[in-house]
Amino acid sequence: MSEKSTTGQHIACVLQWVLNAGLVILAIILVVFLGKETIHLANVLLNTGEQASSYLLVEGIVIYFLYFEFIALIVKYFQSGYHFPLRYFVYIGITAIIRLIIVDHKNPFDTLCYSAAILLLVVTLWLANSNRLKRE
Template sequence: MNNKFSYAAVILQWVLNLSLIVLALILVIFLGKETIYIFSFINDGGELSKLELLEGILVYFLYFEFIALIIKYFEANYHFPLRYFIYIGITAIIRLIIIDHESPADTLIYSGAILVLVITLYIANTKQLKRE
């Protein structure tokens, strides 16, 4: 009975790995499109605003971080490090603040969320919790 479950775990691990590889390829394609979008800012004659350029750069870093997370998953023997999720969360909230900064209360709440994530990152990088 235990042997059947180990086969199921192996099959599910393969499905997960293949899915992550497909996701990584899709993210690489979108990263390439975002690179073209960012470099089009130079040649557009001023049609893109600086805010749109900044948003594009932050989206670029989000793609980059997700690809790095998938790479780290395979390097860490099928384990997602917590701190990479925290990095992605911080970048996403910064992007949200830049895009939606009309309400001061919301901006303050987002800043508090970043502070909580930075504190969490500090705690996750202590010697007792660091696995690598």
């Protein structure tokens, strides 16, 4: 019985190591993309003569926050004892839907549905952070 337990613990350690290594590699890739997005935002800011530059600037800022939130999620994973807090996924979802509204806002019904999804995520975030759930 203890041999199975030792084998199971070994497999869990190997899987945890693979997950940690994969997350570190993903964080490095995201930092590279964040750097590229910083250069893109600087180019958009320097090209002030175009009408579409304001949309590009806002879209670039939201993408920048998405990269930053994913990097923060990975950092929080290591700081919180190897688990992902739910609220960070909700933050990322809200930011992603906001980006979608900025990029694709031609259909009013779609925009209304996206706004309802944001409302649902905000209610979820409120419920996850409320003291009522923490007392139980």
